[in-house]
Amino acid sequence: MPTPEHGDANAVRIGVYICHCGTNIAGTVDVHAVAEHAGTLPGVVVAREYKYMCSDPGQELIKADIREHRLDRIVVASCSPHLHEKTFRGAVADGGVNPFHFQMVNIREHVSWVHPDKRAGTEKADALVRAAVSRVRHHKPLETRRVPVRSDVLVVGGGIAGIHAALTLADAGKHVTLVEREPTIGGHMAMFDKTFPTLDCAACILTPKMTAVKAHPNITLWAYAEVQAVSGYVGNFTVTVKRKPRYVRDDVCVGCQECIDACVYKVGKEPDAFNLGMSKRKPIYLPFPQAVPQVVTIDPESCIEFKSGKCKKTCVEACADRHAIDFTQQERIETIEVGTILLTTGFKVFDAKRLPSYGYGTYPNVYTALEVERLLNASGPTAGEMVLRDGRTPRTVGIIHCIGSRDEHTNKHCSRVCCMYALKLAHLVQERTGAEVYDFYIDMRTPGKGFEEFYNRVAEEGVHFIRGKVADVYPTAEQDGRLILQAEDTLLGNVRRIPVDMVILAVGLEAQADAEDVRRTFNITCGTGGWFTERHPKLAPVATFTDGVWIAGACQGPKDIPDTVAQAGAAAGEALALINAGHIELEPNTAYIVAADCSGCKTCVPMCPYKAIGFDAEQGKAAINEVLCKGCGTCVSVCPSGSARQNLFEDDEIYAEIGGVLAHA
Amino acid sequence: MPETTTGSAAAAERFEPRIVAFFCNWCTYLAADLAGTTRLKYAPNIRVVRVMCSGRIDPQFVLDAFAKGADGVLIGGCHPGDCHYESGNYKTLRRFQLLRRTLRALGIEDDRFRLEWLSASEAEPLKTVVNDMVEKVRALGPLHLEVPAEAFAAEGEEVAAR
Numbered sequence: 001m002p003t004p005e006h007g008d009a010n011a012v013r014i015g016v017y018i019c020h021c022g023t024n025i026a027g028t029v030d031v032h033a034v035a036e037h038a039g040t041l042p043g044v045v046v047a048r049e050y051k052y053m054c055s056d057p058g059q060e061l062i063k064a065d066i067r068e069h070r071l072d073r074i075v076v077a078s079c080s081p082h083l084h085e086k087t088f089r090g091a092v093a094d095g096g097v098n099p100f101h102f103q104m105v106n107i108r109e110h111v112s113w114v115h116p117d118k119r120a121g122t123e124k125a126d127a128l129v130r131a132a133v134s135r136v137r138h139h140k141p142l143e144t145r146r147v148p149v150r151s152d153v154l155v156v157g158g159g160i161a162g163i164h165a166a167l168t169l170a171d172a173g174k175h176v177t178l179v180e181r182e183p184t185i186g187g188h189m190a191m192f193d194k195t196f197p198t199l200d201c202a203a204c205i206l207t208p209k210m211t212a213v214k215a216h217p218n219i220t221l222w223a224y225a226e227v228q229a230v231s232g233y234v235g236n237f238t239v240t241v242k243r244k245p246r247y248v249r250d251d252v253c254v255g256c257q258e259c260i261d262a263c264v265y266k267v268g269k270e271p272d273a274f275n276l277g278m279s280k281r282k283p284i285y286l287p288f289p290q291a292v293p294q295v296v297t298i299d300p301e302s303c304i305e306f307k308s309g310k311c312k313k314t315c316v317e318a319c320a321d322r323h324a325i326d327f328t329q330q331e332r333i334e335t336i337e338v339g340t341i342l343l344t345t346g347f348k349v350f351d352a353k354r355l356p357s358y359g360y361g362t363y364p365n366v367y368t369a370l371e372v373e374r375l376l377n378a379s380g381p382t383a384g385e386m387v388l389r390d391g392r393t394p395r396t397v398g399i400i401h402c403i404g405s406r407d408e409h410t411n412k413h414c415s416r417v418c419c420m421y422a423l424k425l426a427h428l429v430q431e432r433t434g435a436e437v438y439d440f441y442i443d444m445r446t447p448g449k450g451f452e453e454f455y456n457r458v459a460e461e462g463v464h465f466i467r468g469k470v471a472d473v474y475p476t477a478e479q480d481g482r483l484i485l486q487a488e489d490t491l492l493g494n495v496r497r498i499p500v501d502m503v504i505l506a507v508g509l510e511a512q513a514d515a516e517d518v519r520r521t522f523n524i525t526c527g528t529g530g531w532f533t534e535r536h537p538k539l540a541p542v543a544t545f546t547d548g549v550w551i552a553g554a555c556q557g558p559k560d561i562p563d564t565v566a567q568a569g570a571a572a573g574e575a576l577a578l579i580n581a582g583h584i585e586l587e588p589n590t591a592y593i594v595a596a597d598c599s600g601c602k603t604c605v606p607m608c609p610y611k612a613i614g615f616d617a618e619q620g621k622a623a624i625n626e627v628l629c630k631g632c633g634t635c636v637s638v639c640p641s642g643s644a645r646q647n648l649f650e651d652d653e654i655y656a657e658i659g660g661v662l663a664h665a
Numbered sequence: 666m667p668e669t670t671t672g673s674a675a676a677a678e679r680f681e682p683r684i685v686a687f688f689c690n691w692c693t694y695l696a697a698d699l700a701g702t703t704r705l706k707y708a709p710n711i712r713v714v715r716v717m718c719s720g721r722i723d724p725q726f727v728l729d730a731f732a733k734g735a736d737g738v739l740i741g742g743c744h745p746g747d748c749h750y751e752s753g754n755y756k757t758l759r760r761f762q763l764l765r766r767t768l769r770a771l772g773i774e775d776d777r778f779r780l781e782w783l784s785a786s787e788a789e790p791l792k793t794v795v796n797d798m799v800e801k802v803r804a805l806g807p808l809h810l811e812v813p814a815e816a817f818a819a820e821g822e823e824v825a826a827r
Contacts, residue, residue: 110697114709545785638756649717655729
């Protein structure tokens with residue numbers, strides 16, 4: 001059937017371009033033969049091969065051919081459309097042809113990289129090119145949709161990544177809502193004592209930024225809150241946030257902590273999560289002295305008033321006329337409208353109990369690195385004194401690398417930060433206690449500015465490095481609390497058994513336990529292990545496949561603080577670019593109804609998850625709201641009369657594609 | 666592994682099924698991209714037709730593919746609960762089950778028509794699914810329709826003209 005916009009579909013003039021991608025494609029696909037085959041297909045006026053179609057000369061080739069041969073349809077066979085579809089549409093548009101008169105063929109990811117047999121690969125490339133050539137003749141000229149972008153931003157996760165991103169955006173004059181599920185922002189960084197390799201005190205560099213978040217006029221900080229649901233699309237998201245009750249009014253509490261002193265519990269009884277259970281807290285608490293916001297929280301699980309209703313409520317008395325304590329506080333659901341979203345939800349540390357051979361949880365003198373961070377921290381459970389659980393100062397300390405990293409049974413990935421933090425802990429433990437430190441590593445990985453120098457420094461300070469993975473941790477025969485670390489020293493080629501007072505496990509980083517739920521809420525993808533997937537590993541490291549949603553920091557993969565901050569800045573910058581543009585162009589792949597053919601059966605109406613299909617009772621026809629339609633095409637496939645259609649995925653286009661892949665060459 | 670006889674002549678004569686794969690843009694198409702970037706190797710017998718959502722797959726697409734000579738049809742979508750468009754894959758599942766019954770009536774074996782949930786990270790499972798399906802369809806041999814293909818072929822031009 002003739003396409004009304006473009007005359008006879010058979011009279012099209014198609015240009016086909018086969019990319020070598022260096023040897024990436026040309027190595028396993030006979031690109032010359034594919035181009036030759038393309039040249040024989042109906043409607044094809046020009047068929048060429050070129051080394052790099054995405055390069056400027058490659059794009060120029062298309063533009064020049066459009067001029068010279070009056071091409072009106074372009075097919076490029078190269079990489080995934082997820083990588084370069086936009087590039088080539090741009091070239092086609094520059095050449096004066098509607099950018100949607102273009103079809104891309106994926107002969108790299110789907111052919112040359114996965115099919116080593118050149119004959120079979122070439123045959124498949126031929127089939128895919130044939131399909132695109134038959135499809136593209138049906139393409140209609142389309143226009144992208146422009147939607148405005150709200151300037152408000154949501155940042156989820158108040159660790160250093162979220163803090164840095166929020167401050168960057170707020171300084172640029174954008175309003176930011178920062179949502180953090182814990183009672184305070186600060187994340188893991190707030191738990192550390194010093195940071196490698198400069199040994200800056202973590203609190204000294206972090207807490208001023210935390211305070212700045214609270215004080216910033218453009219930031220709304222909702223700590224102790226979680227995002228429940230997200231709807232809408234880039235530029236116009238509607239976000240529902242659940243604000244958990246602290247039972248303390250955050251608008252009134254000044255953080256004086258008199259209520260904590262006054263609590264009927266004279267000493268804490270609940271394990272203090274911030275100190276990883278190594279100290280106890282009261283039912284009314286502030287996670288740590290520099291917490292932001294400076295608002296106390298009541299834990300209803302342990303508070304006597306909540307449990308029995310018969311407490312003397314000395315906290316309320318202490319709060320006096322400020323009346324900040326409110327036992328009746330309820331969960332609040334807030335709804336906000338934002339244009340862009342940044343996810344900075346961080347990581348969790350590997351649970352060392354999953355590897356029982358290292359004795360964590362069995363022997364009291366086995367610690368995780370994060371616990372040691374707290375022991376070394378002046379606001380930690382021992383006020384910075386490096387002592388064992390029984391109060392003794394360790395005289396010999398063993399550090400074991402790669403616990404839950406680079407291990408077939410737990411995580412295959414390298415957690416990237418453990419070598420460096422292990423070196424830092426070796427330095428700090430030796431400095432504070434004078435202990436002999438033995439550091440068991442598989443490979444020492446120190447690729448960062450000043451990292452290798454730090455390793456050398458720690459080695460010069462007398463830390464003993466043993467290349468080998470500890471196979472076993474067991475108590476000494478004397479049963480004196482000491483533990484023997486047994487490992488094969490792969491440099492000396494013998495087995496070492498070293499008795500130590502304290503074992504520190506350099507636990508790896510894992511994706512958050514609820515990364516899957518978060519991923520679903522924000523409609524992004526996770527890779528292996530639950531890390532959020534970036535749009536491109538090199539060229540779009542903080543963007544996601546969902547427009548308007550960025551990721552930064554360790555939620556994307558293990559990362560140290562400098563890299564995390566760099567990503568947070570990058571994500572904030574990309575969000576700002578979109579906000580400043582003021583609008584975004586959306587794919588014109590929406591569905592529409594050809595009213596003349598619509599029988600009014602309403603089959604399509606309940607198919608739409610976005611309620612984009614309305615029914616005009618007067619006309620007896622369905623109608624699709626183009627603004628609400630996200631272009632899935634589910635309504636199109638159920639329409640009995642064929643009146644529901646989808647731009648870019650029209651029935652005739654898809655049938656042509658099916659015919660193309662199946663036609664014999 | 667059927668027919669792993671020695672000699673390239675035998676290999677050249679081996680039946681190579683043609684399988685049309687309808688993959689959704691957000692999960693399974695990306696899984697196939699990932700298989701490429703991680704250089705996995707799998708059977709070259711599938712031809713991917715990209716749709717935004719598996720919910721877009723009209724049962725007629727499947728019939729058309731068989732009518733035009735496909736030996737198998739594979740549908741790849743997001744896992745239940747993971748649909749980029751909330752629920753398109755559930756609709757695909759319902760249609761798939763109904764369509765499979767229809768295909769059986771037409772004499773098309775179950776192994777020739779598969780629906781698989783493959784997320785963007787599941788390159789390895791994608792490889793397994795493709796290889797497995799190719800082997801099974803290879804074992805079944807070429808598809809011979811018992812009814813004339815024209816009976817259910819949906820020619821693009823005709824559809825547009827209707």
